[in-house]
Amino acid sequence: xxxxxxxxxxxxxxxxxxxxxxxxxxxxRGLSRExxxxxxWWRTLAPSDELRRWYHHDxxxxxxxxxxxxxxxxxxxxxxxxxxxxxxxDGRVTLVFAATDASCNxxxxxxxxxxxxxxxxx
Numbered sequence: 681x682x683x684x685x686x687x688x689x690x691x692x693x694x695x696x697x698x699x700x701x702x703x704x705x706x707x708x709r710g711l712s713r714e715x716x717x718x719x720x721w722w723r724t725l726a727p728s729d730e731l732r733r734w735y736h737h738d739x740x741x742x743x744x745x746x747x748x749x750x751x752x753x754x755x756x757x758x759x760x761x762x763x764x765x766x767x768x769x770d771g772r773v774t775l776v777f778a779a780t781d782a783s784c785n786x787x788x789x790x791x792x793x794x795x796x797x798x799x800x801x802x
Contacts, residue, residue, distance in 0.1 A: 681798055682767040686787040689776040693717035698772030703787050705732060708778040718776065720766075724759050727786050728752055742784045749789045764797045 683698070689708045693700060693716075702708075702718045705726035727735070727749050735745040753760055767773055775794075779785035 682770070683772040684767070684775065684791050684794055684798075685772065686775045686777065686782070686791050688780075688782065689716055689718075689778050696772065697774040699768060700774050700776055702777075703775045703790050704778050705729065706778075711778075716776075722763060722790075724756060725753065725763060725790060732786075737779060737781055737784070739781065739784050745784075746789050749786060750793060753790070753793050760793070760797065764794060767794070767798065 685697075687697065689702060689704075689711060697717075700717055700719045702716070702721045702723075703726055705723055705728075708716065726732075727745075731745070731748055731752060734748075735741050775787040775791055777785050777787040779787075
């Protein structure tokens with residue numbers, strides 16, 4: 681089972697990050713590809729533009745955002761299954777995101793969904 685962590689993309693990459701996966705739909709502002717050190721960009725697993733704009737990092741909408749995003753992830757179940765299958769079996773994966781709030785963002789939701797899917801995987 682992969683060790684899945686989350687981290688802001690603006691924090692310095694470290695060897696202990698393992699596979700660095702960007703989970704935002706948009707490329708982070710002011711960050712070069714070299715400095716970001718992204719291995720994979722899961723743009724299709726990011727929240728839709730509509731949902732992202734609606735949430736606008738308003739923590740009063742966090743619970744509803746979480747529910748809506750999980751519905752969107754369920755709609756792209758095949759892509760999510762491929763993502764889970766691509767996780768290294770015993771390695772570390774770091775989901776990187778640009779939001780300033782480290783506890784209320786799409787990477788938190790995606791990590792939780794991936795961990796549940798990983799546990800359910802035969």
